[in-house]
Amino acid sequence: MTAWRHFFAILPECLLILLRAAVTTIEITLGGLLVALVLGLAIALLRRSSSRGVAVIAAAYVEVFRCVPVLTQLFVIYFGLGQIGFRISPLPAAIVGFGLNGAAYLAEIYRSGIESVPRGQAEAGSAIGMTKRQAMIWVILPQAIRISLPPIGNYGVGLLKDSSIAVAIAAPEITFAATNLINQTYLSTQIYLLMALLYIAMSLPLSHLVRRLERRSSRGVRA
Amino acid sequence: MPTTLPQYVATWLPEMIAAAGNTLRMAVFAFVFAICLGLVLALARLSGRRILAGAALTYVEVIRGAPALALLFLIYFGLPSLGIVLPAFLAAVIGLGMNGGAYVSEIYRAGISAVDRGQREAAQTIGMTSGQTMxxxxxxxxxRIVLPPIGNYAIGLLKDTSVASLIGASELTLRARDLSSEYFMPMQIYLLSGAIYFVMAAPLSAGVRYLERRLRRGR
Structure with missing residues (x-):
């Protein structure tokens, strides 16, 4: 019990350190999400390319990145690129790693979003004289992205938690800070519990928000 | 001492394939744990008993709110302070299984609620109890409905076993880390380990896509 008493004595200090590290967790999450949103859309569109070669490469990208652990991808980017002369510091390496990985998932989300827009929409677009490209940009994508929002939100919540893996390349996020605290205090149970609570405090409100978004958008489609 | 890349690969590959066997074993054990725990949780949530349903819901929300890594760290580094010391491999199986149980229970729940209401009513009409109906x-x-998402979960789990390397459980990623600190060739070694994961996961992924197509046609 003395361990718990000691823990409560240093709790404010620990919390402050973890909260400061939470900024990095959020940076990795938002940075990774941004890369994934843009690259994922590009890949989803390239998969629909009329050039077979381009479409196959985009599909291969999705398959490869979805079948390899994100930890392996982080190691290749951080340790592998470092070995051949491209040293990247942990934070950008994590953002690039999660971004490249997430792009594969988001490409699939966009794809099913695009496919669930009724065909008549594209035909109506070309009926009023839009080119294929215009119809995609002005008619299909706005609807597809709206459909994709809830799964994108779910992906974002998942990414917030997965960013803990960046501890393996020493990115100074929550898990890394917690591990450092434990090395100084030996209070592993207490500090990892505190860390888990912090993640829950961040992810639960977000996932409730996504659930509300899901209910709203499913209502909109039915109406 | 090997000198060319193919020779290096020939040195690494047997060790990495042996470690990949551990990865598969870890994934299979955690998978079995997760699908059993998930079924218990899903039935508890649908049981109609408030306390049971509330406990299951809390479990699912808490576990899904925290990273799997946090659970692994708590089990492996935290439990020893309560006098419970588990080997890393077992800690990883338990942690990944406990984590997966929460996800799988949500998959089951969605599957159970996707079965048409009329089915339940028809069964009760012919005199089945609610247990028999279920x-x-x-x-x-x-x-049938939950097979594709369970398959996707299995693919995710296979990859997530890599996280067990962070508590020192002996599997593919840990072996790759050891080899890369021995040979100083992280790029080649991690790419090779990535290729091995791909070889294990790609058939699963193709299988899930096949299932999805077949079930869509069945509707």
């Missing part, structure tokens, strides 16, 4: 009418149909 066992003979709902679950067999729900099982």
């Amino acid at each position: 066992r003979y009418i709902i679950l067999p149909q729900a099982a």
Whole structure:
């Protein structure tokens, strides 16, 4: 019990350190999400390319990145690129790693979003004289992205938690800070519990928000 | 001492394939744990008993709110302070299984609620108890619906076992880390380990896509 008493004595200090590290967790999450949103859309569109070669490469990208652990991808980017002369510091390496990985998932989300827009929409677009490209940009994508929002939100919540893996390349996020605290205090149970609570405090409100978004958008489609 | 890349690969590959066997074993054990725990949680949530349902819901929300890594760290580094010391491999299986149980229970729940209401009513009309209805009418149909998402979960789990390397459980990623600190060739070694994961996961992924197509046609 003395361990718990000691823990409560240093709790404010620990919390402050973890909260400061939470900024990095959020940076990795938002940075990774941004890369994934843009690259994922590009890949989803390239998969629909009329050039077979381009479409196959985009599909291969999705398959490869979805079948390899994100930890392996982080190691290749951080340790592998470092070995051949491209040293990247942990934070950008994590953002690039999660971004490249997430792009594969988001490409699939966009794809099913695009496919669930009724065909008549594209035909109506070309009926009023839009080119294929215009119809995609002005008619299909706005609807597809709206459909994709809830799964994108779910992906974002998942990414917030997965960013803990960046501890393996020493990115100074929550898990890394917690591990450092434990090395100084030996209070592993207490500090990892505190860390888990912090993640829950961040992810639960977000996932409730996504659930509300899901209910709203499913209502909109039915109406 | 090997000198060319193919020779290096020939040195690494047997060790990495042996470690990949551990990865598969870890994934299979955690998978079995997760699908059993998930079924218990899903039935508890649908049981209609408030306390049971509330406990299951809390479990699912808490576990899904925290990273799997946090659970692994708590089990492996935290439990020893309570006098419970588990080997890393077992800690990883338990942690990944406990984590997966929460996700799988949500998959089951969605599957069970996707079975048409009329099925339940029809079963009760012919005099089945609610237990019999669940066992003979709902679950067999729900099982079909949940197969593709369970498959996707299995693929995710296979990759997530890599996280167990962070508590020092002996599997593919840990072996790759050891080899890369021995040979100083992280790029080649991690790419090779990535290729091995791909070889294990790609057939699963193709299988899930096949299932999805077949089930869509069945509707």
